[in-house]
Amino acid sequence: MKIIVPMAGRGSRLRPHSLTVPKPLIPVAGQPIVHRLVKDIAKVLKQPIEEIAFVLGDPAWFGDDVVTSLEDLAKSLGAKASIYRQDKPLGTGHAIMCAKPSLSGPAVIAYADTLIRAEFDLDPEADSVIWTKQVENPEAYGVVKLNANDEIVELVEKPEIFVSDQAVIGIYYFKDVAVLKGKLQEILDENVMNGGEYQINDGIKRMMADGKIFKTGTVDEWMDCGNKTITIETNQRMLGFLQADGDEQLVASSAKLTNSNIIEPCFIGENVVLNNSSIGPYVSIGNGTVIEDSNIKNSLIQNHTTIRNANLDKAMIGNHVKYDGGFTEISIGDYSVLE
Template sequence: MKIIVPMAGRGSRLRPHSLTVPKPLIPVAGQPIVHRLVKDIVKVLNQPIEEIAFVLGDPAWFGDDVVSSLEDLAKSLGAKASIYRQDQPLGTGHAIMCAKESLSGPAVIAYADTLIRANFNLDPDADAVIWVKQVDKPEAYGVVKLNDNKEIVELVEKPEQFVSDLAVIGIYYFKEVSILKDELQKVLDNNIINGGEYQINDGIKGMMANNKIFKTGEVSEWMDCGNKAVTLETNQRMLGFLQADGDEQLIASTIKNDNSTIIEPCYIGENVMLKNATVGPNVSIGNNCVIENSTVKNSLIQNETTVKNANLDEAMIGNHVKYDGKFTKISIGDYSVLE
């Protein structure tokens, strides 16, 4: 089994945090989004992964440090890492084709901007599986249309009339991914463009036209990381899941606690100093931070940051920040100083 992860986009909706760190590398509950996504997929597939192919953007943005972290991630999962580049933002189908050398055999394709919780088995009768989540407002999503056999027969983007309430979440399984590659090559060769880009959906539609069987896989949780508000919500939900699972150590043994209170669930990284502070619930704090004379809840703070004299709720603070102030719902990017 292979996993293909297109992650070339910068994540403009998550600025200022994505101005210096690509969105898939921004941590949620202590780990980068893409790391959590890949680990969760490996966990639910429950079979050996031979290769993880990452499709990155410009090397000036996705540099050697990003490549190294992804290679370490693949190695930790017993897989080979392959790195590809998408130099131009030409769409989801184009991004997949940037990794065409890896497009053979069974594979999962997962876009690195969401997190999931799921427990499923792959349908042996399906040529492909598209993972979906039941939603309240299907008109805001791309949804699947099913026939009487519960097979997917059509993909409909933001339907004006009700088609189904099963939204496509951006994770796909192909029993033989080279078939998708062949269909996407036709999309590129014939310059089939939708929304100004080459789309994976047009490759999938080609497979459906050739009578390939598509089934749905449903996830129990689908968590977005598209902007500050939903990223904080995802951080909160993920902390709750991790606390219930009990599989990860969420509070490092190296923290220094001086007259401070921790209200779980929280993630607190290595060498964090808490002084006269109340932290939690639903807070993630990266390594080497200082939280002093402050109350912090429902917030996400990255590495090497100092927060003093603050009362924070629904705040998102980047790396190497110094913050001393009275504002509550803040969003501060890397290397900022507010004193």
């Protein structure tokens, strides 16, 4: 089994936090988004992963440190890492085709801007499985249309008339991803574009037209990381899941607390210093951060940041920030100083 991860976008909706760190590498509940996504997919697949192919953007943005992080992620799952580049933002289909040498055999394609919780078995009769989530407002999403045999027969974007309540979340399984590669190559050769881009949906629709069987795999939880507000909500939900699972150490043994308390669930990274502060619930704090004389809840704080005299709720603060002030709901990018 292979996992293909297109992640060349810069994450403009999450600025300023994605100005210095690619969005898939921003930590949520203590781990980068793409790391959590790939590990959770591997759990669902329940079979060995032989290769993980990452499609990155400009090397000036996705540099050696990013490549090393992804290689370490693949190694932790017993897989080989393959690194590809998408030089121009030409759509989801184009991004997949940038990994053309890896497009053979069974594979999952997953876009690195969401997190999931799921427990289901892949349908062995299906040529492809499109992962979906039941939603209350399907008119706001791309959804699948099913026939009487619960096979997907159409993809409908933001339907004005009810089609189904199963929203497409951007994760796909293909029994042989080479079939999709062939259809996407046709799309590129014929220059078939939607919105100025080559789309994965156009390749999928051609597979359906050839009679390929598509089924749904419904996830229990689908968490977005698109902007600051939603990312903080995802951090809260993920911390709750991790606390219930009990599989990860959420408070590092090297954290130093003086006259401070932690209201669980929280993630506290290595060498964090807490003085005269109350932290939690639902707070993630990255490595080497110092917090003094502060009360913080429902917030996401990254590495090597210093916070003093703060009363924060629903805040998102980047790396190497110095903050001393009385604001509450704040969003501060890397290397900022507010004193």
